[in-house]
Amino acid sequence: MSSQDNINYCRIAEAINFIKDNFKSQPSLDEIAEQINLSPYHFQRLFTDWAGTSPKKFLQYISIEHAKKLLKGHQASLFDTAHETGLSGTSRLHDLFITIEGMTPAEYKNGGKDLAINYSFAKSPFGNILVASTEKGICYMAFSEDELISISELKKHFPNATYRKRIDLFQQNALCVFTNDWAKLDQVKLHLRGTxxxxxxxxxxxxxxxxxxxxxxxxxxxxxxxxxxxxxxxxxxxxxxxxxxxxxxxxxxxxxxxxxxxxxxxxxxxxxxxxxxxxx
CATH class of the missing domain: 1.10.10.10 (Winged helix-like DNA-binding domain superfamily/Winged helix DNA-binding domain)
Structure with missing residues (x-):
């Protein structure tokens, strides 16, 4: 690593620590850049090159991780969570969750409540596989070395959903990918949650x-x-x-x-x- 690379690394490390320590005040780009003695323009470019994301996005990720901890286990209301995260109100908390998590804070808090998920295990050329579906399509599919561990991993995604060990048409169509029945691939529906x-x-x-x-x-x-x-x-x-x-x-x-x-x-x-x- 060149001396300039080392200097840049130290600057970005300092900026990351500043964001982590001060996210509740939601510092602006100018405020963060000032901490490491760079112009906002050069700081934005340098941070994005090193961290793979913009300072604003990084601040959002730090903020939402804190909000998720507060919401887990119903420890805080949406209003209190917004306040403790440094956001001006529940509407900003809502926008942050939609942007980063692809769901509302309430949906995150209830952990998939009222969502019915069917799941089953099947054999594939590459080992056993767990496939799960909602009424809209395939929501999860993972290679499985241990059924209990696999189900536990599935439930981490939707902790409050109702689970039934049952194979359905969505799963049958999805598993055709291993038998090379490509004619049915257009029938595979996905129900994905993400940013x-x-x-x-x-x-x-x-x-x-x-x-x-x-x-x-x-x-x-x-x-x-x-x-x-x-x-x-x-x-x-x-x-x-x-x-x-x-x-x-x-x-x-x-x-x-x-x-x-x-x-x-x-x-x-x-x-x-x-x-x-x-x-x-």
Whole structure:
């Protein structure tokens, strides 16, 4: 690392610590930039290059994580949560949740209450898989080494939902992807919850053809966020629907596989399997 890189790193670290320590006052871009003796313009560019997101977005992420802790377990009302997070009112809290979490604060607080989720386990060429659906479509799909742990992970997404071990048409259509019954893929419906950015990344992943690979940088360019490769990697890694949303088709620009929520050995096997399917 060059001396200038080291200086820039120290500046960004100082800015991050300042945001974490002062998020309740919701500091402006000018106030944060002043702390590290940079103009707002140069600070914005430097922070975005190093952190993969803008100072404003980073402040929002810090704020919403604090708000989520307050809302969990019904520890605070929406008004109190907004006040404790440094927001001017519940309307700003509402806007923040919609932007970052893709749901309202009330929906987050009730953890999927009144939502009925069917789930089942099935075999795939790459091990057992858990698939879950609502009345709108597939909401979760994950490779499963242990059924109890897998169900526990599912329930973290919707802690107050009602669960039934039952296979339905949504799940049957989704599982056709492993038997190569591509005729039914247009019948697969997804019920996804995420931020606008995450949904945009996941939508772009769906466009990668079987047997082909892309990179985080290419995805970032396709969603018109060329400097957001790290954020794209984070959104790809938070994909709640294994295989159907093909995050396994995204690798590093260097050619390395990169990470995979369900293991790099499985990722390599899936890529090879899809390539063989296309060749045949």
């Amino acid at each position: 606008d950015f995450q949904l945009k990344v996941w939508q772009t992943l769906l466009k990668i053809p079987q047997g082909q690979l892309s990179s985080y940088g290419v995805i970032a360019n396709e969603i018109e966020k060329p400097k957001a490769s790290r954020a794209v990697g984070t959104a790809t890694g938070s994909n709640p629907v294994a295989f159907l949303i093909p995050c396994h088709r995204v690798i590093q620009g260097s050619g390395n596989l990169g990470g995979y929520m369900w293991g790099n050995t499985r990722k390599s096997a899936i890529i090879a399997w899809e390539s063989a399917k296309v060749d045949s």
